[in-house]
Amino acid sequence: MLRACYNGGKEGLITLHILPxxxxxxxxxxAMARIVKFFETTLRDGEQTPGINYFAEEKLxxxxxxxxxxxxxxxxxxxxxxxxxxxAIQLIARNIDGAEVCSIARCAxxxxxxxxxxxxDAEQPTIHPFVSTSPLHREVKLGKTRAEVLEMARTAxxxxxxxxxxVDFALEDTTRTEHDFILEVIDAVMRxxxxxxxxxxxxGFALPWEFxxxxxxxxxxxxxxxxxxxxxxxxxxxxxxxxxxxxxxxERVDTCFNGLGERAxxxxxxxxxxxxxxxxxxxxxxxRVDTTKIIPTSRLIARLSGMQPQWTKSVVGANAFAxxxxxxxxxxxxxxxxxxxxxxxxxxxPPSDRRxxxxxxSGRAALNAQLRELGYDLTPEQLARAFQLVKIALGKKxxxxxxxxxxxxxxxxxxxxxxxxxxxxxx
Ligand code: MN
Numbered sequence: 001m002l003r004a005c006y007n008g009g010k011e012g013l014i015t016l017h018i019l020p021x022x023x024x025x026x027x028x029x030x031a032m033a034r035i036v037k038f039f040e041t042t043l044r045d046g047e048q049t050p051g052i053n054y055f056a057e058e059k060l061x062x063x064x065x066x067x068x069x070x071x072x073x074x075x076x077x078x079x080x081x082x083x084x085x086x087x088a089i090q091l092i093a094r095n096i097d098g099a100e101v102c103s104i105a106r107c108a109x110x111x112x113x114x115x116x117x118x119x120x121d122a123e124q125p126t127i128h129p130f131v132s133t134s135p136l137h138r139e140v141k142l143g144k145t146r147a148e149v150l151e152m153a154r155t156a157x158x159x160x161x162x163x164x165x166x167v168d169f170a171l172e173d174t175t176r177t178e179h180d181f182i183l184e185v186i187d188a189v190m191r192x193x194x195x196x197x198x199x200x201x202x203x204g205f206a207l208p209w210e211f212x213x214x215x216x217x218x219x220x221x222x223x224x225x226x227x228x229x230x231x232x233x234x235x236x237x238x239x240x241x242x243x244x245x246x247x248x249x250x251e252r253v254d255t256c257f258n259g260l261g262e263r264a265x266x267x268x269x270x271x272x273x274x275x276x277x278x279x280x281x282x283x284x285x286x287x288r289v290d291t292t293k294i295i296p297t298s299r300l301i302a303r304l305s306g307m308q309p310q311w312t313k314s315v316v317g318a319n320a321f322a323x324x325x326x327x328x329x330x331x332x333x334x335x336x337x338x339x340x341x342x343x344x345x346x347x348x349x350p351p352s353d354r355r356x357x358x359x360x361x362s363g364r365a366a367l368n369a370q371l372r373e374l375g376y377d378l379t380p381e382q383l384a385r386a387f388q389l390v391k392i393a394l395g396k397k398x399x400x401x402x403x404x405x406x407x408x409x410x411x412x413x414x415x416x417x418x419x420x421x422x423x424x425x426x427x
Pocket of ligand 1: 045202230232262
């Protein structure tokens, strides 16, 4: 199937080859597309969201859901931060198959040893030391010189490598670090046999093209480097930065479900997954993740974290497949593709969850569809009357419930009732 897409005015409308009915998953897209890896950090950076505190069994339940979706590495916590956290990571390590189980660690011998102890029973254990590299963090937070920070990074990776080959390393606050020092640290950890290097926009400061440039610079200097992109959303750019990093050759992204994470959160897992899946033909990337489990997993995390995604949150928000304007509703009722670029069923929402909101700005087509769902089959005249009644009711009440819609329909059908009847009757 062909679909037109605007190309920034350069060539006017160009035509893209998109899959039949854009969403058939079985013989999906470009067989040569590079598969993106995920460092899913809902259980670590996500748990650093102020206000969240999972119990060990809850962390395991979330880890099981994430592993079942097919994420590569589950960042499960910070083992040395306390006994409950250590035990939660160990519980996950002992019960998860098919995904790597990771603990982060500062660059101290006891941190790395503790992280390893927590994950060592996993089928695929991983440890992830980190150190702040930016001048501000070095001076204010660590009180260390460049040379000292460099040595911390080197010895941390060397110690981790005594335990496992799966040692990844994060340069915290990479995007505010001197260019030459970034390269020095990467050189040192690569010499010690690091696996992934996480380039971190810890404070969500980078612009997408800057982050792309950073990935280019690092890859030019170290052709064998494997990069993971850790992006925060302080300026609302986390997903854009993560996608840019991938386009520039990063292999992996760090993400959190529902956009949880420190402060404004990390790049949202569901956004990165669906951006890649929806635009895979243009990105030449794809994901090996079961997208139909996005909604159940998002809801599990919302329930256990006590934090509901905002209504207009991309992909998982309650309104992501809801339509309010009459023109939009009419379009969607004729063909959902007029205003939807994903299918609800692709993320695990039943098609019936596509909502037509009957509000002040909605149209007759949506009202008719809603009333049909409630079992009413109105003639055009009756529908016109019901529509008028709904608008009157919405002058008195902010939102209408099923009971209100039924009342409007019954009144419209009734041969004796007039618009005034409902109006007088406190609607
Ligand atoms: Mn972070």
